[in-house]
Amino acid sequence: MSQATMIILDIGRIVAYVDEKEEKSFFERAKECAARIIEQKILSQGKNLVGVLLLGSKTTKNSMAVEFDGAFRHIEILAELQTPTWKMIRDLPEKPSNSRGDYFEALLVAADHFKNCAGHGKLASKKIILMTNFIKRPTHVPDGVEEVINGFKDEGFEVNVIGPDIYSKELDSKATELIKQFVEATNGATDTLENIMKYDLLFHRKKITNAIPWNVDLSIGPNIKIPVSSYSRLKDDPAVKSWQKAVKDPVTTTSSTSEAVVKSKEYVNQESGAKVEAADKVQGFQYGQKIIPFSDTDKKTMLYQPGEKCLSVYGFTSADNIKWQNLNGDGLNYVFGRKGDKSAQKAVRCLVECLHELNLVGIVRKVHNNNLNPKMFALMPVIDTNNFVCLSLIGICYKEDIKQMSFPATNLKKHKCSQEQVDAFKELINAMDLTKAYDDTFDDTEAFPIAECVSPTVQYILDCIAFRALNPNKPLPKPRKEIMTLFKVPPLLEENAKKPLEKLKSLFTLTKVEVKKRKNKNVPLDIDQFKIPVGDLQTDNPDIPNMPKIHLPTKDDVNEIKTISTVNPIEDFKVLQSRNKPLSELATEMIKAIESLILNNIDGNYSKALDAMKHLRSEFVKTDPTDYNDWIKKLKAELVDSDKTAVIDLLTEKQVSYILKQENSLSSYEDEHSHEESQMYENDTIPNSTELTISTDVQNMFDD
Structure with a gap:
């Protein structure tokens, strides 16, 4: 069976003023309390029904006002009795009104609403929570008040009051006399806003299940x-x-639980x-x-x-x-x-x-x-x-x-403590006794009692869920002060432990042990960490920790070039060619550098590789172009396998493709596309491109 709760929230002008003792008006504090009640009903995931009734509203919206013309005015049913939703909290008014309602009439409207909501079946409890400051006494009190109170009692209503202390002498006794009769007759309860927010609504509660x-x-x-x-x-x-899964529409930024991503x-x-x-x-x-x-x-x-x-x-x-x-x-x-x-x-x-x-x-x-x-x-x-x-x-x-662990012996002479040191530890333990963590001003002197402490993790997760539901586009907040208090030492224990701690520090001499870290000699050098102006680069500068000496190539180091690199392939080619190195060896190194510049390229700029190909092509035009054309044929096959077909168009555009017969009579290519059909047929039937990527050792292994 469900537990039903009807919240009567006073939003009239009598709750709008700010008391000298308080920072917020009664309306603001009561609204926070009502929102917290609804929030806890949602997160408890229990069988709860909640309704919201506004007292002192500008408009009148209730069935009793329709039945009795001129009565039950300025009472609006904001949310009917239903499963609590986040929309109830969003719909709470932001500002109080200038109207004024009668809380006695609001109680009758709430009771009538319970009777009209018979579709929910039998209810386990019927609670009415009245939230007002009782500055004004009820204006329309009929003679048969006792019959009304007996009716509330017979129907099983429980009237609770959240606001000022109705038994306080500071309030007008005539204004609170009527509500006292309702609370006492229905076995209800009353408490202040401060106590409710501080104790009952401070943490989320788990639903009670059998x-x-x-x-x-x-x-x-x-x-x-x-x-x-x-x-x-x-x-x-x-x-x-x-968790209930929902799909978010990127256009409307709304989520739907009836739609889902279909997976097969x-x-x-x-x-x-x-x-x-x-x-x-x-x-x-x-x-x-x-x-x-x-x-x-x-x-x-x-x-x-x-x-x-x-x-x-x-x-x-x-x-x-x-x-x-x-x-x-x-x-x-x-x-x-x-x-x-x-x-x-x-x-x-x-x-x-x-x-x-x-x-x-x-x-x-x-x-x-x-x-x-x-x-x-x-x-x-x-x-x-x-x-x-x-x-x-x-x-x-x-x-x-089970992990078997071995610990060193502690009953050694060097680990032996004196009686004074042992007594100092006992004194610290007594000072940190959690059963005596608070003084007589608290009801319970024990801190963190067993089976009463809430989980900080669970509380923060539920806080985040509530915050995200009400603020979908804001970042999640940090844990609130009440949750962080669960991690702190009680102030009284912290004060009691100061002297024992000082005594322990004086009795034990601690020596700081520095753990030497192993130096990795193979750490790669990061040049970016030595961003020092050239003018400040001095060998005797103490601010430069072990600055390595980096040897950069100069004009005198040109003679040290032994192979063609990807930095300056054309210059390296010319230098090695001046040393009478044969073209067959130069072509092999040049092709290796060009393929590295093309196949390992990530920025899409192939200008250096195309310039190197143009220079190599000009050298093969003077001799036999067969080796160059065969290489171009294999290179195009590799480009197709590597999904770099855009480079093939650049070869033709920059005129670095096949050497044609009109350029050299030894060439077998009359035009650019003379061998395309045979090349395509050859790639589809005989996987010559595989020979370029698999080493001979691997091929021999498969042959064996």
Whole structure:
């Protein structure tokens, strides 16, 4: 059943002024509180219904005003009773109005709205939250107030008040007399805005759900079976269990949950290229270079079968053998005797008392459902001070999950502490006692009590979800102050620990140990880190740490050129040619440099490579052009394989392609396209281009 809440928010002129004690008006603070209530109802993901009613609105919008002409004015139903949405928060008014409404009439409108919303079925609770400052008393109070209050009580309404303290002597007693009767008669509650925001609405709360039992028989040996139910006590659940996917339209920047990206999965036979139906595929495992099929029949016969669901006791061991380091921490379950089975409950209680007296722990094997992986658990007795008796179930790590660690001995002479040092540590421990973290001004002196501290991670995630829903285009904020407080040491403990810490510093002499880092001698030199003006480049400059000397080539170093590089290929060609180096060797080096400039190019500028080709072509025009034409033929094939077909057009445009017969009679090319058809046929039938990329050693290996 759903829990329904109707919020009556006063937005009239009586809540618009700013009190001297407060920085914000009552309207601003009440609006923040209402928004926070709706936000928590959304994020709790429970079965909640919320409605918003505006008191003191400019317009009148309610069914009671239509039925009774002239009454119930300036009361507007902003949001009907429904599942809470972010739109409710966005629709809250930004400014108060100049009108004034009657909170007594607003209570009647809210009660009438509950009756009209019968489509929601039976409700678990009906809450009405009134938020006003009670400066003005109700103007229209009929004589039959007691009948109205009794009607609220009979219908199961609960009237709660958030605002000033209605029992305070500072308020007009006649203005709050009526609301006190509603609160007391309906067993409602009242509190101030400050307390509600500081305590009740400070952190997000998880929705309360009933525990679902896992029913199984606890087996002890072949003959004993006890019907038990296991309940989850601790479990590490995410902040949001399920996310609803939506597709965002890039044009309208709106998201839609009814649209989605369609994905399809196909299976293709690599040998034939034909599609294979999912029902025809067989799962396999790769072993070396072979794929071994593994059918469903093999799974049944070869794989380990854990069997049916069970909770079987393997044996009992001393509780001293179960160390907390060997527990996996994956949740905690409590085991009780099956509900309604008194014999099972007595058997569980007897088992708990026996384990407790003998200091034993049971080792059990658990299979949650049929054919699921089995897990090992420790079955330990739990006896609470209030005669609460049950068994706790917590997982045990397998041997492979346990890390064996060896620590150096600490009972050495050099590690021995004096009695004064030991006492100083005890004094620090007493000063940092979390059970005495606050003084008498607080209700509870303990800091971070067990089972009461909220998770900072979960709180921040929920804050981010709420912020993103209301501010879709703004960056996410930092964690708020209340969340960061969870990481801080309480001020009283921090103050108490100052003297013990100073005493420890005086008793222990600490020596800073500098860890020498290994120097990597093969670190590549980054020239950009030495951006120093040329005028400041001096050998005796202390600001230059180990400045390396870089030798740049000069005119005198030209004679050191031994091969053609990609820096100045034409100049290198001319220098080596002046040393009477044969053209066959020069052409090989020049071709290697040109291919590197073209195939490894990333900026799309091929001017240096084309100039080098033009120079090489002019040299082959004077001699036999066969080698040059064969190279151009292979180069074009490589350009096609490398998706650089645009370079082929540049070869023709810059006139560095084939050497034609009209330029040299030894050439077999009469025009540019004379061999294109034969070249295409040759590339399609005989993969000559493969010979350019695969080394001879690899080819010989395949031949063998």
